[in-house]
Amino acid sequence: MSGKSLLLKVILLGDGGVGKSSLMNRYVTNKFDSQAFHTIGVEFLNRDLEVDGRFVTLQIWDTAGQERFKSLRTPFYRGADCCLLTFSVDDRQSFENLGNWQKEFIYYADVKDPHSFPFVVLGNKVDISERQVTTEEAETWCVENGNYPYLETSAKDDTNVDVAFEQAVRQVLAVEEQLEHSMLGHTIDLHSSHKSGSSCC
Numbered sequence: 001m002s003g004k005s006l007l008l009k010v011i012l013l014g015d016g017g018v019g020k021s022s023l024m025n026r027y028v029t030n031k032f033d034s035q036a037f038h039t040i041g042v043e044f045l046n047r048d049l050e051v052d053g054r055f056v057t058l059q060i061w062d063t064a065g066q067e068r069f070k071s072l073r074t075p076f077y078r079g080a081d082c083c084l085l086t087f088s089v090d091d092r093q094s095f096e097n098l099g100n101w102q103k104e105f106i107y108y109a110d111v112k113d114p115h116s117f118p119f120v121v122l123g124n125k126v127d128i129s130e131r132q133v134t135t136e137e138a139e140t141w142c143v144e145n146g147n148y149p150y151l152e153t154s155a156k157d158d159t160n161v162d163v164a165f166e167q168a169v170r171q172v173l174a175v176e177e178q179l180e181h182s183m184l185g186h187t188i189d190l191h192s193s194h195k196s197g198s199s200c201c
């Protein structure tokens with residue numbers, strides 16, 4: 001891949017055991033371990049991809065979801081371009097904790113404008129039929145908390161895993177584009193106010 005590749009840092013957050021490491025490993029190495037160990041601190045892996053004609057190197061940061069590792073993970077939030085808020089559809093508590101993960105990220109990443117930050121929500125383990133969270137509930141949470149994209153994934157069955165990471169890239173690119181547009185808008189506004197100013201004096 002050429003040197004023009006855009007480097008994006010994406011961070012996976014969510015309760016211990018929801019499948020963050022499994023999603024990252026499925027995406028980067030196409031492997032799944034049914035006996036995975038809890039993560040301690042953070043780990044990261046890179047994968048190159050092309051999204052809508054843009055070459056991107058995705059640096060995926062996988063964090064430890066267990067509360068006791070909080071101080072080990074939070075220093076790595078800064079500089080993230082996108083945050084994947086992850087829960088497991090068979091674990092109600094992990095869904096109810098999404099808001100805490102969102103807050104923790106905004107605080108420690110020191111996000112200046114939380115309303116425009118690109119979050120994506122993932123409901124993992126959809127291969128399990130005994131669900132505790134419905135698709136509708138999750139979609140409602142996403143609409144009410146920032147209008148985030150919602151994807152249901154399975155690291156085990158490889159369902160929607162590629163789509164989830166591509167969506168993360170699209171979210172970042174969309175926010176960048178909006179910023180560029182608004183900056184362009186400011187330039188035009190300044191120019192037109194200057195014009196009208198000159199006509200009145």
Ligand SMILES: Nc1nc2c(ncn2[C@@H]2O[C@H](COP(=O)(O)OP(=O)(O)OP(=O)(O)O)[C@@H](O)[C@H]2O)c(=O)[nH]1
Nearest residue numbers: 016017018019020021022034038039065154155156
């Ligand atoms: N059925 C099913 N099991 C999964 C899936 N993803 C992960 N698991 C299993 O769930 C357990 C926890 O997965 P991890 O990927 O280690 O979870 P984690 O979110 O990284 O957990 P922490 O590192 O403690 O934060 C492991 O036994 C996985 O094999 C999935 O999509 N379906």
Ligand SMILES: [Mg+2]
Nearest residue numbers: 020021038039
């Ligand atoms: Mg893990």
